[in-house]
Amino acid sequence: MTTNSFNLATLAFVSGVSGILLGLAVRHKTNEIKYFNTSLRASAMVIHNDTVYLSGQVGKINQESQALDGDIQQQTRETLDKIDKLLAEAGTDKTKILSTQIWLKDIKNDFAPMNEIWNNYMKSCGDTKTVRACVESAMARPSILVEIQVVAAL
Template identity: 30%
Template sequence: MSNIEHFDSNPKLSRVVVHQGVAWLSGIVADDCGQDISGQTRQVLARLEALLASVGSDKSRVLSAQIWMKEMKADVDAMNAEWIEWCETPPPARATCQVSFDDPDIRIELIATAAV
């Protein structure tokens, strides 16, 4: 039986769970939610890279991403520009949707799955 490893855990969640060569990452938001969508997206992607590195993976190994946005109509083009600049080619599978966050300053949250 393969081990399930939990990283950066607290009573509510683990930031990363690894099992059988796959890493599941919990929702990632920006540290400074006072920034616009471009700034928040860059922060989220940097945090994603750091979490991936912490378990021996990197952005080239991202399998899928779910991007949740506060204001799709207003922010999707700027977010996509940051995403495209950051992504490896070919990009991972992705879904994007609009949601309501409990913190009104959060504009983006990202959930990812990656090979380790």
């Protein structure tokens, strides 16, 4: 084996090992968990590895009455605005939503008007389609008409 052949073989071997190590480093995940807007009961958002988990979000709470104002469409818009802000804080956006869970107080009357706002919200995401479930549920406060929880990729 000539010196040039030896040097090329050594370089190829070292490059291959370096590539493998770099690949392992890139794929390495940490067990670090970041909590945001934490209260005694829960966090508004948790990030683990490359996934963002949001708690169920609701529209704006009127500080004076401690109730939510507006109809299903207003509350849905406000809720989606809160979700957008939290996703931005995490460094992602609605185009990376993986899964959505929606709770409606009155699915019979509110499903169609909520979906009108939802469809408009997701329209800018192109072919991105989250998996989604929508169910009827009693709410924590009588004035809450909709609650939405999402999981998104970073």
